[in-house]
Amino acid sequence: MSDSSPTTVHVPILRDAIVDALVEPLLARKEPAWIVDCTFGGGGHTSAFLEKLPKHHGVIGVDRDEGALIRGKTRLAADFAGGRLKLLHARFGDLDPETLAPHLDGRPVLGILADLGFSSDQLEDPERGISFLREGPLDMRLDRSEGESAYEYLRSASEKNLADMIYELGEEHHSRRIARFIVEARAKGELPATTTALASLVERAVPGAARGGRIHAATRTFQALRIHVNQELRELDQLLDRVILGLAVTGRAAIISFHSLEDRRVKQKFRSDPAFEEFTRKPIEADEAELAANPRARSAKLRIATRISG
Numbered sequence: 275m276s277d278s279s280p281t282t283v284h285v286p287i288l289r290d291a292i293v294d295a296l297v298e299p300l301l302a303r304k305e306p307a308w309i310v311d312c313t314f315g316g317g318g319h320t321s322a323f324l325e326k327l328p329k330h331h332g333v334i335g336v337d338r339d340e341g342a343l344i345r346g347k348t349r350l351a352a353d354f355a356g357g358r359l360k361l362l363h364a365r366f367g368d369l370d371p372e373t374l375a376p377h378l379d380g381r382p383v384l385g386i387l388a389d390l391g392f393s394s395d396q397l398e399d400p401e402r403g404i405s406f407l408r409e410g411p412l413d414m415r416l417d418r419s420e421g422e423s424a425y426e427y428l429r430s431a432s433e434k435n436l437a438d439m440i441y442e443l444g445e446e447h448h449s450r451r452i453a454r455f456i457v458e459a460r461a462k463g464e465l466p467a468t469t470t471a472l473a474s475l476v477e478r479a480v481p482g483a484a485r486g487g488r489i490h491a492a493t494r495t496f497q498a499l500r501i502h503v504n505q506e507l508r509e510l511d512q513l514l515d516r517v518i519l520g521l522a523v524t525g526r527a528a529i530i531s532f533h534s535l536e537d538r539r540v541k542q543k544f545r546s547d548p549a550f551e552e553f554t555r556k557p558i559e560a561d562e563a564e565l566a567a568n569p570r571a572r573s574a575k576l577r578i579a580t581r582i583s584g
């Protein structure tokens with residue numbers, strides 16, 4: 275998706291459940307307040323908030339991918355011009371009550387959403403190198419203006435660090451063999467520089483029986499690399515430790531995660547912090563109709579909590 279095209283192919287996941295839960299505390303409130311959408315992406319959840327919220331409330335959309343915000347600004351031009359939508363290029367892990375304060379015009383935050391990971395726009399863009407189904411440079415950064423690409427990381431990581439990273443972040447049982455294959459290719463000057471080349475190297479590395487399963491042999495390795503390159507778990511930890519402290523009492527935080535490493539953290543926080551009360555004990559998942567329309571919703575788990583004390 276080019277930054278100059280205002281369209282999006284991303285379909286918001288669990289939109290109605292999220293909008294109903296986050297908008298409700300603001301419906302009867304006369305004083306203006308904000309919902310902070312920490313992962314603006316295609317702006318799908320943000321536009322639904324703007325539609326359902328009484329006009330005096332607004333949304334602050336945050337994304338580390340500036341292109342997503344530029345496209346959103348064009349699509350939601352009227353709300354942006356009218357001040358009901360603010361857009362902030364930042365990593366949500368850098369937000370806390372202090373860094374958010376200058377953007378709030380003195381109003382409280384009564385909703386926080388984080389729909390983790392990457393958007394379909396980013397997945398479909400071969401230049402980002404997120405999908406092994408599309409040939410592209412091995413980059414994987416959600417914000418290409420900072421940090422090292424996946425290729426740069428593979429160029430310098432030790433075999434042990436690679437294996438540990440693929441095991442921990444991808445929960446990949448063949449991590450040692452995959453790391454060995456990568457390091458051997460590197461020693462021969464044949465380190466894969468593209469997504470498809472890395473995917474076929476991983477396929478060669480995993481034992482025959484593990485190939486041809488329900489998921490592609492490279493899925494877990496790509497997940498691990500993407501999480502590592504974007505420091506996604508650190509971002510989530512900071513969201514849970516700091517960002518949601520910006521939520522006023524009675525406000526709600528909603529987090530959609532896509533793998534167990536993330537969901538475990540969210541569950542632990544919402545269950546153990548006495549300042550929060552779980553909205554539902556079990557995570558909310560997509561129903562059959564949504565799964566049929568949007569296969570990306572398959573692994574999504576939504577947890578919502580209400581801030582009950584300061």
Ligand SMILES: C[S@@+](CC[C@H](N)C(=O)[O-])C[C@H]1O[C@@H](n2cnc3c(N)ncnc32)[C@H](O)[C@@H]1O
Nearest residue numbers: 286313315316317318319337338365366389509
């Ligand atoms: C799943 S998409 C969000 C889609 C959005 N809810 C919608 O319905 O259109 C995730 C978005 O979050 C952004 N993102 C991921 N990690 C981030 C972080 N730590 N800080 C800010 N934005 C982040 C990605 O760049 C991506 O645009």
